[in-house]
Amino acid sequence: MDALVSANLIWTILALAALAINVIALIYIPRDRKPTAAMAWLLLVFLLPFIGMGLYLLIGNFRLPKKRRDEQRRITEMISAEAVDHPDAQAPRWLQRVAQQNHALTGLPVVGDSSAELIDDYQGSIDAMAAAIDTAERYVHVEFYIAARDATTQGFFLAIERAVSRGVSVRLLADYIASRKIPKSEETFAELDRIGVTWSWMLPVRPFKGQYQRPDLRNHRKLVVVDGRVGFVGSQNLISRDYNAEKNIKRGLMWQELIARVEGPVVAQVDAVFLSDWLIETGEDLSAVERVPASAVPTPAGADLHCQMVPSGPAYGTENNLRMFLSLIHGATEKVILTSPYFVPDEAMIYAITTACQRGLDVQLFVSELGDQGMVYHAQRSYYETLLRAGVRIFLYPAPYILHAKHFSIDDDVAVIGSSNMDIRSFSLNSEMSLLVRGESFVAQMREVEQKYRAAGRELTLDEWLHEPAKSTFLDGVFRLTSALN
Numbered sequence: 001m002d003a004l005v006s007a008n009l010i011w012t013i014l015a016l017a018a019l020a021i022n023v024i025a026l027i028y029i030p031r032d033r034k035p036t037a038a039m040a041w042l043l044l045v046f047l048l049p050f051i052g053m054g055l056y057l058l059i060g061n062f063r064l065p066k067k068r069r070d071e072q073r074r075i076t077e078m079i080s081a082e083a084v085d086h087p088d089a090q091a092p093r094w095l096q097r098v099a100q101q102n103h104a105l106t107g108l109p110v111v112g113d114s115s116a117e118l119i120d121d122y123q124g125s126i127d128a129m130a131a132a133i134d135t136a137e138r139y140v141h142v143e144f145y146i147a148a149r150d151a152t153t154q155g156f157f158l159a160i161e162r163a164v165s166r167g168v169s170v171r172l173l174a175d176y177i178a179s180r181k182i183p184k185s186e187e188t189f190a191e192l193d194r195i196g197v198t199w200s201w202m203l204p205v206r207p208f209k210g211q212y213q214r215p216d217l218r219n220h221r222k223l224v225v226v227d228g229r230v231g232f233v234g235s236q237n238l239i240s241r242d243y244n245a246e247k248n249i250k251r252g253l254m255w256q257e258l259i260a261r262v263e264g265p266v267v268a269q270v271d272a273v274f275l276s277d278w279l280i281e282t283g284e285d286l287s288a289v290e291r292v293p294a295s296a297v298p299t300p301a302g303a304d305l306h307c308q309m310v311p312s313g314p315a316y317g318t319e320n321n322l323r324m325f326l327s328l329i330h331g332a333t334e335k336v337i338l339t340s341p342y343f344v345p346d347e348a349m350i351y352a353i354t355t356a357c358q359r360g361l362d363v364q365l366f367v368s369e370l371g372d373q374g375m376v377y378h379a380q381r382s383y384y385e386t387l388l389r390a391g392v393r394i395f396l397y398p399a400p401y402i403l404h405a406k407h408f409s410i411d412d413d414v415a416v417i418g419s420s421n422m423d424i425r426s427f428s429l430n431s432e433m434s435l436l437v438r439g440e441s442f443v444a445q446m447r448e449v450e451q452k453y454r455a456a457g458r459e460l461t462l463d464e465w466l467h468e469p470a471k472s473t474f475l476d477g478v479f480r481l482t483s484a485l486n
Contacts, residue, residue, distance in 0.1 A: 072315035080107030114264030130159035146237040220430040228292025231270035234259035258405035265294035269309035305439035313431030344423035354390035369396035382480035
């Protein structure tokens with residue numbers, strides 16, 4: 001009898017605890033959170049109260065700690081106070097408004113007199129960075145989500161070693177979790193120490209050292225700046241094309257990327273991203289010693305582009321990249337051509353894309369036929385039918401390549417390239433950087449890249465998609481639900 005009473009008591013306590021968790025979840029989870037994300041979390045907590053609440057306490061906070069957010073706000077205000085705005089008077093009024101929005105959110109205005117060259121060759125982009133580093137006289141700034149020394153990147157590491165030996169200051173930032181999980185990562189950073197590079201982790205997760213935030217809030221940016229006069233931005237990490245991962249090598253996977261080599265005043269904005277991250281991570285302000293103001297950057301030959309760097313991430317009060325992407329798609333009048341390896345949009349993005357089709361625009365999406373991340377791959381596929389029915393043309397980049405490039409073009413004179421995917425993670429959880437460019441010459445280069453994608457891959461049709469196996473579409477739907485947990 002005592003055992004029965006004890007069992008009933010335990011079940012009563014558990015039931016009351018589960019009820020209390022559900023009530024608390026209803027009060028706190030929806031605060032400052034998108035309805036879809038709130039509903040996903042509430043569903044998880046209601047179905048599995050103890051597990052769901054445990055996960056929410058671990059990864060439910062989608063902003064960085066207040067100290068980091070306050071520092072980012074201070075830096076943004078400082079950048080804005082020093083920036084000299086030169087509006088692009090020839091841009092259509094709607095695009096000027098987008099640039100104004102970006103300036104208000106990031107402190108960085110539009111700058112002209114810049115040039116950019118797209119590089120879609122994996123080894124070629126790393127070699128181009130190394131060649132630029134070999135011209136360095138003052139400083140080199142390097143920031144990557146993943147940095148690794150291997151056969152592919154050996155030339156880059158030799159270039160920074162030569163730079164250090166010439167007396168050039170070389171500084172490097174790498175994401176703490178992403179770079180440390182790469183094979184032989186300790187050897188990479190021991191080599192940096194040997195060379196004499198000054199380096200630091202980004203967003204370290206070391207609670208016993210007082211460094212902790214939600215573990216999957218990562219710094220996903222990729223950039224190189226040489227002497228403030230030449231920069232590189234895009235999707236590519238500093239690592240072998242197969243990421244030195246056994247599972248990728250076994251499947252024969254290779255990453256296809258796109259990098260922009262930029263010159264002119266825009267390089268100062270690329271550098272501003274690095275200098276901000278360096279200050280936040282190390283507490284060291286380099287602006288007086290390793291910075292070239294936009295006004296002092298020489299104008300390169302053939303400079304016909306207006307550019308604006310748009311950093312984003314959980315240190316900001318809102319999703320800077322998502323707001324820009326939506327504004328650009330809504331402003332398009334002829335074409336919207338998107339490339340994203342991980343395409344898991346929110347409702348606003350889906351409506352913007354499908355509405356563009358309904359306005360009669362040519363809308364295309366380039367994605368990989370294969371996926372390297374199962375959950376994201378299935379969540380992405382769950383949107384295909386909606387897009388195809390709306391009139392979006394979807395092109396699949398062929399195996400064994402993962403189309404990891406992140407860019408899109410609007411009409412014939414506006415484009416964006418950077419580190420940001422079109423997914424909820426890049427909109428809310430990752431620190432990203434996106435370069436907005438206005439100029440027909442740049443979009444012409446991007447059109448050539450897009451045509452290479454079409455020639456290499458194939459178009460997915462609605463009829464083909466409707467014959468997908470039920471098992472696959474079931475998984476697509478399940479992982480679509482989990483993708484909203486941010």
